[in-house]
Amino acid sequence: MINKVRPHITQNEDLLFERSSPGKVGYQLPALDVPLVDAAAALGAVNVRSEIEGFPEVSEVEIIRHFTRLSTWNYAIDLGLYPLGSCTMKYNPRVNELVARLDGLAWAHPYQPEALAQGAMEVMARLEAALAEITGMDAVTLQPAAGAHGELTGILLIRALLEKRGDPRKKVLIPDSAHGTNPATAAIAGYAVENIRSNDRGMVDLEALERVVDKDVAALMVTNPNTLGVFEANIKSIAEVLHKKGALLYMDGANMNALVGIARPGDFGVDVMHLNLHKTFSTPHGGGGPGGGPVAVKKILEPFLPLPRLKHVRNKWTFDYKRPRSIGRVRAFYGNFGVTVRALAYILAHGGNGLRNATVDAVLNANYLRKKLEPYYDLPYNAPNMHEVVFSDDRQAKLGVRTGDIAKRLIDYGFHPYTVSFPMIVRGALMIEPTETEGKRELDLFAEAMISIAKEIETDPEMVRTAPHNSRTSRVDEVAAARRPVVRWKPPRAGSKAAD
Amino acid sequence: MSYPEDLRYTKEHEWVRVAGDVGTIGITDHAQKELGDIVYVDLPKVGAHIEQGKSLGSVESVKAVSDIYSPVSGEVTEVNETLAQAPEKLNQDPHGAAWLIKLRLSAPNEAKGLLSAADYQAYVGAES
């Protein structure tokens, strides 16, 4: 029984280029108060383009309808739960949108005189301090634009420290349960990647680690809780093993939603970590970004942080560029300030207690779903889970239905799918993270949907395998898209029937 | 599908057909089944030197990439250009028209150490 959704008429809509017609305008500029300049004379005739071929010409009404109609084809947090593991799809507070748009902040140019940017610098400093407190670390940089960017920054910091000590070393250890950005990042930083297997509890195998850590190992990149939602109970010992051999511990902070207010990575041996502001700290995903990937470090790594650093001198904020050991910049300017504002607003709204409550609720919600779904889906690892839980599709696979199919059928029930087939150490993973945003009602609807699907698989597996059936767009042909990629619209050739 | 007798096979699911000092290399039916719909094949250029057991390229489905390990060593003399336009051939005819590359073998005896059709059949029968 599908309880969360009912069919609804949605508008069709063409591409902008297909609605375009010469002479339509959607803008009006003020009249020029200076003389017009002849472009060919000013720029050189050879530098002037004749027109932007194919660029759309549409009216304002067409624009608002175009984007509004398209928006109705999307699922969103504002519509309901996203059970995506490791994504922490929590509510995006609207007050954040308002404050980020305040003129003084939104129009601030990164090169405007410091005296006229004190408010912005104060906001950055405040977030740095709050994140340092939350993570138990000594210093924070807001420069990285997203998690992966933060990871790169973190590994570059490690490299810089080890170089200063005389040997950058050769490899980075990464658990086989890690997010794909981890090995990709290590490779860019010039390290070889060595996979370390998880034990039968899904955690880093401490003995295996001890055997493998030698003078060639620069760091271990760990996610805690790991991608199974399980807390690495041995984390302090893991840190000790690494530190004894002069290696460092990097923590991927994607799962901080399980730890804020409960445990601090700085307290359990982490040397450097990144945070995902667009996960734990509520900044909106916006269809794929922007994010914010601040990096928090222990004192030993502080001299290497990207420059500039914020400094408080004689009661004023200033940017300090005298950082001879800095790894340099990882991007122009200072970071995703607009995302910084939103994250700080979230922290101010919650305060220490509120943040802790959010964590507790997140863990409660995940455990509630685990209990509801355990009778129907295989749980490959029996350890206590925190803010997310990972099932496997083993039981359903026997009937020919895989996690990807179940995910698609979930769409018919009015939900966005959970994270499919990740982590890779679980066969046919279903990774579920409800976050603290969800109340019992939405969770129950989700559990009911998952249970109903499990039952459908027993009686009509083919129907589940070919889902979704009720969505506006049915299963898309990803194979054709990859075999013959068409990544842009092209105008139809004269005489041909349709656009390519 | 039965595995052609005139081919030799590897445990990584590649095959080679040896004719004199020319080796024709491909992936097996088992491999293409495991990969699902193949969308792209990344192959070396003519003139490249390939070593037995080392990666000569990769084959991609929508969600996965698999390295192709060469069953034998040699210099690439021909590359199957049709696969660029029609990678689906690998799903349709992996042992015939969808061969990947041809090598001038540097050590023709290498193929003798590989699996026969019967051995490979038993191997994949045991695996699945």
Next chain:
Amino acid sequence: MLAACGVQSAEELFAHLPDDVRIQQPLALAPGISEYEIVDYFRNRAAECANGYASFLGAGVYAHYRPVMVDTVVSRGEFLTSYTPYQAEISQGTLTTIFEFQTMICQLTGMDVANASMYDGSTAVPEAALMAARVTGRNRVLVARTVHPEYREVLRTYARYDHMPIDEIAYVADSGVIDLEELERKIDDQTAAVIIQSPNFFGIVENVKAAAEIAHRRGALLVVVFTEAVSLGILQPPAAADIVAGELQSFAISPSYGGPYAGIIATQEKFIRQMPGRLVGETLDSHGNRAFCLTLATREQHIRREKATSNICTNQALIALMATVFMSVYGKQGLRELAEQNLAKAHYLSGKLQPRFSGPFFNEFVAATGRRSPDEINQGLLKKKIIGGLPLVRWYPELENCVLLCATEMSRRERMDEIAQAFSPVQQAA
């Protein structure tokens, strides 16, 4: 719910954590505050920044009108609060707009394919360099000194451990364009990429074709960078480039003290599989309806892991959407008219000052400050609530008494007259 979990209190769910990792006292953060107080806090911070100033700063971040439509569209919850469109069936809104975005970037830049955004222009540059290295199998990079200084810093940070030696090419002292003769001398068979910016950091239009010829003759790729997207409304697109790496902040993206912005990488068809970042492709659903989906994902980190073309995951989708709406509002005619206004404003201002370089410029130029120092002039302007040009000495010591000035469609004639006044009266006569 607690009952279902088999516990009396939610705290029990944390009991399995080792005691020595639990924090012993509450986080030292101020208690949570109300919405009104949050708004108050940020209003006060906003008041401590420039308000009501006329800014003539450019240098990679530009002041352009933001059509109201932009925030209207991106504020829709279905766009704002949606996830990355991995599940195509319920993400067609996002996927369609990205497909349109990719198309418009191609139309603007003259390239065949464009990705769905990079973090920003500055990080798009090393991504382009790494891409050129993959394509050519070489590792040397030549970058013009007229590429934005901070972009070059980022390139160095990324390249340091990728065994990618970087060498700079000077600019010609009087024209302000890249020294093509020096490029010719320094390029060799190990050069993977030649990186130039046009309009360059000084605002001057480079001879892209000539640079391309030099690069291609030696088998290197030409990467053309842009920081002022509006320039593409009037300038010939860099069609001779192999890779275009750019910044779209000018397209309705708030300056926002440095970010978030949206970068792009665009390239020729033949390099598509070496591109970093997400790509949206066209396909059909099972009923034969046109649909869009993420494609060529095997380039990316979640599949290729350490062999990925980049480590990028989250990009700048919502920011790219702002740019898409901007591009639709202005459209073919509007972007041209907007560019013409920018050209007119900047040339009005430059006509009253002493441009340092003779090369053709778009909406930015370098002005010599004569006997007065840049700081002196700018202090005077601040009293009139004008933020003047950017002193260049911090990156170009040889340009000690020069500032980089930018005028856009938002710049008013009266303010530009005041700037002319502030530069010594002697200059007025010129």
